Amino acid sequence: EADIYQTPRYLVIGTGKKITLECSQTMGHDKMYWYQQDPGMELHLIHYSYGVNSTEKGDLSSESTVSRIRTEHFPLTLESARPSHTSQYLCASSEGLALSTDTQYFGPGTRLTVL
Amino acid sequence: RKEVEQDPGPFNVPEGATVAFNCTYSNSASQSFFWYRQDCRKEPKLLMSVYSSGNEDGRFTAQLNRASQYISLLIRDSKLSDSATYLCVVNVNNDMRFGAGTRLTVKP
Numbered sequence: 001e002a003d004i005y006q007t008p009r010y011l012v013i014g015t016g017k018k019i020t021l022e023c024s025q026t027m028g029h030d031k032m033y034w035y036q037q038d039p040g041m042e043l044h045l046i047h048y049s050y051g052v053n054s055t056e057k058g059d060l061s062s063e064s065t066v067s068r069i070r071t072e073h074f075p076l077t078l079e080s081a082r083p084s085h086t087s088q089y090l091c092a093s094s095e096g097l098a099l100s101t102d103t104q105y106f107g108p109g110t111r112l113t114v115l
Numbered sequence: 116r117k118e119v120e121q122d123p124g125p126f127n128v129p130e131g132a133t134v135a136f137n138c139t140y141s142n143s144a145s146q147s148f149f150w151y152r153q154d155c156r157k158e159p160k161l162l163m164s165v166y167s168s169g170n171e172d173g174r175f176t177a178q179l180n181r182a183s184q185y186i187s188l189l190i191r192d193s194k195l196s197d198s199a200t201y202l203c204v205v206n207v208n209n210d211m212r213f214g215a216g217t218r219l220t221v222k223p
Contacts, residue, residue: 033211042215043159043202090158096209103149104204104211106158 003027006091006107013081014115021076021110023091031096032074033104036060037088049074050096081114088112116141117215121203124217132193136217138186138203147206148179150188152199153216159202162188193221 004025013019025032034047035058045058049068063085064078074093078085088111092104121138128134140148148165163170165177165186176189186203198221203214 039156043213088156094211102147102206102209102211103161103164104159106160109158111156 004091004093004105004107006089006110008110009108010111010113012113012115015080015082017081019078019081019112021089021091021112023074023076023107024072025074025093025105025107026072027093027095027105028071029093029095029105030071031094031102032068033092033094034058034064034066034074034076035090035092036062037090037109039088043090047076081112083114086112086114118142118207118212119203119205119214121201121214122217124200124219126217126219128193128219128221130193130195130221130223132221133189133191134193134219135190136188136201136203136219138188138214140184140186140203140205140207140212142205142207142212143184145184145205145207145212148177148186149204149206150175150177150186151202151204151213153202154199159213162201190219193219195221195223197221 007022035043044060046062047066090109091107094104150162151159152162153159169178174191178187200216202216
């Protein structure tokens with residue numbers, strides 16, 4: 001089992017609220033990722049980080065922001081939640097060493113509903 | 116064209132059947148390949164890496180054809196517990212690219 005955690009697992013919140021989705025891993029992985037996935041649909045990469053103080057936007061444009069102040073922690077923030085942000089958010093990490101073994105380990109996800 | 120394309124599915128098969136999933140990738144610079152499994156409302160989990168020579172893990176066999184830019188996953192003697200979505204994943208220049216997935220339902 002991968003040691004990667006996300007909180008909260010479920011969040012129902014009103015429009016306009018600021019929210020932070022937490023993601024932590026205890027594997028010492030350099031690379032971390034945030035994906036967005038709607039039910040029955042494919043994963044979309046929205047942010048990634050290759051190490052402390054490194055953050056990049058992914059393929060899918062997102063109004064969220066991320067930070068990477070510590071290796072183990074990669075929180076995602078929405079300044080003003082909207083119903084269009086309703087989705088599942090999955091955090092992942094990988095060692096980032098050898099390509100052949102650079103598998104990603106996923107957290108359990110946060111299911112966000114914005115009313 | 117998507118970077119990673121998979122059979123659309125869904126595949127509905129009886130227990131004990133053999134089922135094969137295909138995946139094609141567009142970037143010839145792709146360097147490593149994986150199959151992930153995702154259960155309904157759960158996170159993806161690594162099923163197996165795919166090696167150039169092909170590899171087997173119990174009832175699961177993965178094949179890679181670099182010339183055709185094609186990956187396959189074969190499941191033999193399918194079980195009810197194999198029901199899930201199977202994601203083809205390709206590493207391109209250190210970026211992991213996920214396919215949309217193929218849904219498999221194994222019925223009694």
